[in-house]
Amino acid sequence: MRVPDFTLPSSLSKLLTHLPATPPAFVLAAGLNQLVKRGILPADMSLLDGRRFEVRVQDAGISLRFSAVGQGFQVDRSTDEPDLRFTANAADFARMMLREEDPDTLFFNRKLIIEGDTELGLIVKNLLDSVDWSGTPVARFMAA
Amino acid sequence: MTSSRPLPELVCPAGSLPALKAAVDHGADTVYFGLKNGTNARNFAGLNFDDKTAREGIRYAHDRGRKVLMAINTYAQGADIAPWKRAVDEAASLGVDAVILADLGLMDYAVRTHPELRLHLSVQGSATNCEAIHLARDLFGIRRAVLPRVLTLDQVRQVIDNTDVEIEVFGFGSLCVMVEGRCLLSSYATGESPNTHGVCSPARFVRWEHGEQHLNARLNDILIDQYGKDDPAGYPTLCKGRFAVGGETYYALEEPTSLNVLPMLPELIEIGVAAIKVEGRQRSPAYVAQVTRALREALDAARDSQRFSVKSNWQQALGKVSEGHQQTLGAYSRPWK
Numbered sequence: 436m437r438v439p440d441f442t443l444p445s446s447l448s449k450l451l452t453h454l455p456a457t458p459p460a461f462v463l464a465a466g467l468n469q470l471v472k473r474g475i476l477p478a479d480m481s482l483l484d485g486r487r488f489e490v491r492v493q494d495a496g497i498s499l500r501f502s503a504v505g506q507g508f509q510v511d512r513s514t515d516e517p518d519l520r521f522t523a524n525a526a527d528f529a530r531m532m533l534r535e536e537d538p539d540t541l542f543f544n545r546k547l548i549i550e551g552d553t554e555l556g557l558i559v560k561n562l563l564d565s566v567d568w569s570g571t572p573v574a575r576f577m578a579a
Numbered sequence: 580m581t582s583s584r585p586l587p588e589l590v591c592p593a594g595s596l597p598a599l600k601a602a603v604d605h606g607a608d609t610v611y612f613g614l615k616n617g618t619n620a621r622n623f624a625g626l627n628f629d630d631k632t633a634r635e636g637i638r639y640a641h642d643r644g645r646k647v648l649m650a651i652n653t654y655a656q657g658a659d660i661a662p663w664k665r666a667v668d669e670a671a672s673l674g675v676d677a678v679i680l681a682d683l684g685l686m687d688y689a690v691r692t693h694p695e696l697r698l699h700l701s702v703q704g705s706a707t708n709c710e711a712i713h714l715a716r717d718l719f720g721i722r723r724a725v726l727p728r729v730l731t732l733d734q735v736r737q738v739i740d741n742t743d744v745e746i747e748v749f750g751f752g753s754l755c756v757m758v759e760g761r762c763l764l765s766s767y768a769t770g771e772s773p774n775t776h777g778v779c780s781p782a783r784f785v786r787w788e789h790g791e792q793h794l795n796a797r798l799n800d801i802l803i804d805q806y807g808k809d810d811p812a813g814y815p816t817l818c819k820g821r822f823a824v825g826g827e828t829y830y831a832l833e834e835p836t837s838l839n840v841l842p843m844l845p846e847l848i849e850i851g852v853a854a855i856k857v858e859g860r861q862r863s864p865a866y867v868a869q870v871t872r873a874l875r876e877a878l879d880a881a882r883d884s885q886r887f888s889v890k891s892n893w894q895q896a897l898g899k900v901s902e903g904h905q906q907t908l909g910a911y912s913r914p915w916k
């Protein structure tokens with residue numbers, strides 16, 4: 436399965452921008468917590484503790500903000516600048532998560548924007564790369 | 580005509596367990612990895628292996644008949660050489676097929692402490708001729724040397740013709756100024772370099788500034804490049820920066836580019852290269868999968884040198900993940916002699 440080329444229509448992004456970002460951010464944080472709890476996300480939480488993250492899906496016009504607190508993640512409701520922000524279109528995020536596309540390649544091509552603490556960005560990138568999905572139901576969707 | 584030479588080993592990088600599995604699954608004969616510390620030249624935060632993932636990775640590769648090499652290719656630093664010795668001990672205990680070493684003192688330790696451990700001379704050891712390789716062979720019994728990316732194809736052939744030590748060469752990956760084992764540019768800006776701390780341009784010194792028109796790359800506050808809106812970006816290393824020299828701003832040291840030996844695979848096989856190495860332990864499992872698959876197919880096809888031609892899908896796969904969007908045969912091709 437390959438992620439097709441697409442950009443979300445601007446009408447959708449206009450709509451999504453007006454919806455509250457908290458529910459999707461909550462789902463994201465809860466999902467991450469499950470992955471940590473089951474030992475699938477091999478996160479050294481001491482490196483992430485207290486740091487604030489933002490995932491900005493450009494063509495969807497939504498920003499998901501969450502932070503690492505202790506041994507888990509929670510929705511971040513503050514309006515301060517996050518420590519790390521990843522920005523890309525939905526299709527490129529999907530390609531990166533499914534390992535169809537290498538994050539460095541997306542970065543070279545200016546399709547992935549990483550802002551904030553560069554070292555924290557590298558920790559998160561390498562953390563995502565080190566998740567071994569084999570043996571999980573997600574494995575059949577992964578390209579590598 | 581089919582070459583009488585054995586096909587070179589395809590040696591692929593692994594910065595994580597999924598990358599190691601991707602290399603094995605897509606046709607690597609051998610994978611190489613490093614530990615999570617400064618004993619290897621890709622000491623990036625969150626990258627590399629701990630004892631548990633190393634054991635699992637080695638089991639995965641060995642179960643499928645592939646080999647695993649551990650890179651301990653930085654230079655032991657005087658203040659405390661214990662981590663380097665421990666890395667060698669760990670390699671022996673893990674049962675890797677060889678260690679890739681650059682530091683002569685560490686080779687001496689390895690051969691005295693673990694005489695059964697197979698030693699490869701790292702590219703960081705900067706050995707470009709038979710004499711240097713034979714010195715390491717005679718003193719420490721090294722079995723393979725990885726050549727720095729500075730030799731022409733003819734020079735590589737000359738080394739191979741004059742030694743019984745296996746010769747490994749680079750086949751694909753990002754290029755730098757290629758004074759392997761001797762580059763201090765990163766230290767000039769940050770005090771840390773691959774040889775001393777296992778990392779070029781450490782991430783904590785890197786700052787990307789996103790402006791309206793430009794993306795600025797700064798290394799310890801030094802502006803090393805400025806990209807226009809859709810310019811391809813590269814790794815933030817000094818050697819690939821653009822600098823104002825004599826009133827002109829340009830890539831004064833090295834243009835971001837990737838090595839790609841696809842067109843000369845038959846020649847590399849014919850001169851008797853033992854292994855072809857892919858750069859990129861810092862890259863993702865996606866990169867490892869794509870590059871390994873393309874090179875596996877190409878190597879298998881290059882066995883028949885008369886009918887070999889570079890297929891567009893291999894070039895596409897390698898071109899897509901290249902840094903700098905241009906590829907070169909590097910020093911291998913120097914027709915001007």
